[in-house]
Amino acid sequence: MSESESQSDREEDYRFLSSMLIEKKLHLLFKIHERLKRFEERSPIPVQENAASLASDLAEELISKSWRDEVKELVDLFSKPHFKSLLFVHDAVAQRDFEPTLPPIPDDVWDSDEDTVKIVSLVKTKEPLGATIKKDKSTGAIVVARIMRGGAAYKSGEFKTSVILVCVLSMKLGWYVKPLYFHRSEGLIHEGDELKELNGVSLEHKKPKEILPLLACSEGEVKFKIIPAASKEKLSPKKRKLFLRALFDYDPSEDPAVPCKDAAVPFKGGDILQIVSMEDDTWWQACHLGDNSSRAGLIPSKQLQERRVALQRPKALFKPRRAKPPDEREVMEDVDYRAITGIHIAGLRRSFCLGRRSSWAREVARSRRWSAGVHSTFTAPTYIEVIPYYRDPSDKHRLVILVGPSGVGVTELKRRLLISDPDRYGVTVPYTTREKKRNESEGVDYHFVSVHMFEEDILNQRFIEFGRHGGHYYGTGLDSVKRVIAEGKVCLLDVHPSKIKHVYTSEFKPYVVFVKPPRIEELRLTRRRAKFICDEEEKNPLRIFSEEDFEDMLSSAETMESQCSHLFDKVIVNGDIAVAFRELKADLKRVQEAEVHWIPAEWICPASPTQARRSCGYLGGWI
Ligand SMILES: Nc1ncnc2c1ncn2[C@@H]1O[C@H](COP(=O)(O)OP(=O)(O)OP(=O)(O)O)[C@@H](O)[C@H]1O
16 A cells, blocks of 8 residues: 555545455455465366255255254255355356257267268247258258358357357367357358258258258257368368279288288279378378278378389380371271161261271281380379269269270170160261261261361361271261260260260260270180171171281280270170170169269369360370
8 A cells, every 4th residue: 555655646546446455345355266266276076066956955854854943044044045046056057057058969970070060059930041052063962052141040150049059079089179159140050061960860862852841840959960161171181081093903911012911901993992191102091981990001102003013014115116196087997887787776886996907907006005105104093083973863874985995895785785775875976978878867877067067076176086088087076975965865985095085074974884805715715706897908898806806905905904994984804795795784774873973083173174184194195
């Protein structure tokens, strides 16, 4: 006081301060404060959480007992409103009643995934939610499309209105974070939020129209499990879920370089792996898709696998051999398939690729094969990033591309598919500039167009492939593919792997089947009586397979597989034609009916035609 006296100029202020400091209540408050501080350090836990009910039970019991003065006093004390209030407050503090009620943590939450999940409960009133939902085409997720200003969802940030709680659970760390209070205008549900569950019902694979009745029939508290859009954006690339399709087989038991065989994950080409860590350049960590129970294990990184393949490649592949660059206009094959087979199905003709059975063609094919390693920047197929595409039954069918070496049986398989189900499968009608023959019809056998039109279409890149033969152009147009798909059919396209790039887009979402020849012994056995169309200048264009044809078929298949396997969704070995056909048909049916398709991520992520082509990049110098 003496210090403040010297500093105080005004008499009035001095007197006020003096009276306040000598006030007994202030001293008591300081004492309470000090006491609380001491207790806080000891972190006391309540001995009893229901003191109020205990006191009332006790009072009831005591009343029936003897009426001694002490008992009377105690019963009096228990009945005093202030004392009752004190116990009530005590219990509220002991039970931490001042915090909003949190819902129980859903049982399945811990093993579902590692995203941040928000659980929002709203009390349903007569007012609509004020939000619209939609299905995200690329992920199949149900997301909040729009929040109406002023609606319940918009106002959900206002604690006093309909919102009971919000809590954020971090699955990865496994802890339960304190309730978050949002700024009034912020709201708890946002546009872009992914709705995972509604009142415990999973919304996976549900359509918006199936969800609305669920909302309509729910009463009282409506609980949403949400993956916030904001958290998705904030996730670092490392945390973003990354799925890769393996393009090679890996067996750790046969890998002497793996740091720990037991810690590695074996896989087969075509398996979908979820990448957990890419921090190590040599060994990534991954687990098989949908295998929540399995722990992540080591897999060779892309870099490691590429290095390994590069070291294994035979030196011969690096020997430069000069080859005449392929010229599409010179390598046309024009054989009237119908005239030979007697089957009238437009588009059944084998693709406009080189007839490799003429001696000249064979030589060109060989030089191309050898030149591939030199002229193209060959990269070993390792992994391809994929994302799930949830196909709606009303979506157009995916384009089916059949590839394989000449003579392997692509046309035969296509023919059988068409005959087995002409309503489901369709083929393209080719374009030509030659004159229409008497027995041909426009739009059935060919689209007959002028040279000028054809050349304009070439300039406008409207052909998947084209060529010239006998002074006439022939080609397969992109619009022919679109036409078949628009009819609601599965379009069967038969092109050389180097042409896949023209349709390797999200529009066509091609499903590529590689038809592979069996071992040479089986080829000899199964093709004993088979005749094929050859391009020799002979009277009869049909002849039986020679030993050289088989060798060519096998080496061509090997080259295709080594350079294009990253594009193949399915490999079918055509030994016994009946078995191969059954397998192909069943596989295409499965694809057509599948809900989830794992497609290259680049089809959906900003895909310009050039970007799409880049994924077929290392086909560049190959045909
Ligand atoms: N698994 C098989 N067993 C026996 N013969 C077969 C088999 N697959 C195909 N063939 C026959 O082999 C011949 C060539 O088949 P196909 O015409 O389908 O080959 P392709 O792959 O279309 O080649 P190209 O493009 O050169 O015509 C046909 O006579 C066909 O019936």
